[in-house]
Amino acid sequence: MSSLKELRTRISSVRSTRKITQAMKMVAASKLRRAQERAERARPYAAGMEAMVARLAGTVAPEDAPPLLAGTGRNQVCLLLVITADRGLCGAFNSGVVRAARRKIAALAEDSIETKIFCVGRKGYDLLRRTHGQRIVGHRLLPPGRDLPFAEAEAVAAEILGLFTDDGFDTCTMHYNRIRSAMSQVVTETQVIPRTAPESDEPAAEPDAGALHEFEPGEDELLADLLPRNLAVQIHGAFLESAAGEQGARMTAMENATRNAGDMIGRLELSYNRQRQAAITKELIEIISGSEAL
Amino acid sequence: MADAPLIELELITPEATLLAATPELVVVPGSEGEFGVLRDHAPILSALRPGTVQVHATFDAEPECYFVTGGFSEAGPEHCLILADEAVPVADIDTAAADRAVADAEAALREAESGPDEAARERAEQALQVATARRAAAG
Numbered sequence: 379m380s381s382l383k384e385l386r387t388r389i390s391s392v393r394s395t396r397k398i399t400q401a402m403k404m405v406a407a408s409k410l411r412r413a414q415e416r417a418e419r420a421r422p423y424a425a426g427m428e429a430m431v432a433r434l435a436g437t438v439a440p441e442d443a444p445p446l447l448a449g450t451g452r453n454q455v456c457l458l459l460v461i462t463a464d465r466g467l468c469g470a471f472n473s474g475v476v477r478a479a480r481r482k483i484a485a486l487a488e489d490s491i492e493t494k495i496f497c498v499g500r501k502g503y504d505l506l507r508r509t510h511g512q513r514i515v516g517h518r519l520l521p522p523g524r525d526l527p528f529a530e531a532e533a534v535a536a537e538i539l540g541l542f543t544d545d546g547f548d549t550c551t552m553h554y555n556r557i558r559s560a561m562s563q564v565v566t567e568t569q570v571i572p573r574t575a576p577e578s579d580e581p582a583a584e585p586d587a588g589a590l591h592e593f594e595p596g597e598d599e600l601l602a603d604l605l606p607r608n609l610a611v612q613i614h615g616a617f618l619e620s621a622a623g624e625q626g627a628r629m630t631a632m633e634n635a636t637r638n639a640g641d642m643i644g645r646l647e648l649s650y651n652r653q654r655q656a657a658i659t660k661e662l663i664e665i666i667s668g669s670e671a672l
Numbered sequence: 673m674a675d676a677p678l679i680e681l682e683l684i685t686p687e688a689t690l691l692a693a694t695p696e697l698v699v700v701p702g703s704e705g706e707f708g709v710l711r712d713h714a715p716i717l718s719a720l721r722p723g724t725v726q727v728h729a730t731f732d733a734e735p736e737c738y739f740v741t742g743g744f745s746e747a748g749p750e751h752c753l754i755l756a757d758e759a760v761p762v763a764d765i766d767t768a769a770a771d772r773a774v775a776d777a778e779a780a781l782r783e784a785e786s787g788p789d790e791a792a793r794e795r796a797e798q799a800l801q802v803a804t805a806r807r808a809a810a811g
Contacts, residue, residue: 419688528686594718
């Protein structure tokens with residue numbers, strides 16, 4: 379049994395922890411709103427880009443298609459782009475992505491496909507480095523500050539494209555948290571190289587037959603320009619989703635922590651009061667039995 | 673022209689939708705040359721070079737100008753979609769900063785030319801093109 383004084387210090391320490399988690403929750407909530415708005419604002423561009431690529435991809439004969447579109451024709455090495463947060467204290471947010479990546483690596487290993495890993499965000503890198511250190515081909519921290527500039531996604535895309543042109547891998551999948559609602563995130567896997575049409579709710583009503591486009595410059599040059607750009611756009615989209623998801627996850631985690639701290643304070647206070655009462659009763663008994671003995 | 677046919681214009685950057693309007697005429701800096709988009713334009717998909725997008729609310733009106741560093745544009749009979757890498761209203765360009773950017777880009781290019789890295793030189797050349805176009809757009 380801990381003494382009354384010990385209990386008092388425990389209670390006050392849990393109280394201040396609760397204050398911190400509560401504050402973190404509130405900060406995460408306001409950051410979440412901003413992050414969601416940013417993700418929202420980036421969507422029209424991604425959608426427009428996707429429509430253009432789809433239109434162009436339709437006009438190019440499959441045998442002339444560049445490797446970014448059609449693949450290298452091999453499937454021996456797969457690059458996993460694992461996007462996590464730089465910071466913890468957000469529940470299973472980071473470990474969920476890492477778990478999905480590990481499962482994917484194991485599954486690919488069974489098909490004797492080699493894997494390489496590119497990490498974005500410190501947490502994922504720290505977690506994967508221990509188990510799959512020799513597979514990691516690169517990693518990158520997220521830029522400090524609230525903004526996730528497009529340039530950052532471009533830099534990552536450039537590194538990945540560099541690897542691709544050097545025959546470093548054949549396919550590339552992206553693992554990240556997509557926001558389903560403010561409170562819940564789903565770990566998502568998207569194949570980015572070779573390109574796949576994103577599964578959308580509305581069926582692709584694009585091919586309006588009459589609209590034969592003129593292309594400036596030619597289809598091939600345009601496609602060669604568009605595809606790397608599209609990769610950067612997809613990565614940027616994933617960054618923004620992941621950033622919003624991180625705040626959402628942190629908000630939930632901190633809310634739980636606040637609640638747990640409250641429960642704990644309740645329990646500690648109960649045992650504190652019990653002990654205090656016991657001490658008083660004991661003293662009373664001592665006094666009474668002392669006076670009776672006289 | 674009260675009921676002049678309008679086009680639906682959208683100017684979008686990766687970070688935000690910069691402009692959504694219904695002007696009568698848009699002039700787009702295509703990679704193969706500037707082209708104007710009016711209603712019933714033949715469908716076209718074009719890359720952009722660094723330059724100015726001019727948005728004419730009406731034919732006679734002074735255009736609203738946006739500087740774009742590059743990107744892609746798709747136009748059809750009723751719409752014109754511009755996906756710009758970066759875009760700013762011309763009025764917001766800081767002339768002094770643009771001058772400095774040109775000087776910096778020139779210096780970087782000189783440095784890259786003496787270096788052995790082909791890709792770096794190409795990048796520096798592109799950066800200079802963008803900087804020069806930005807300076808020109810600022811007027």
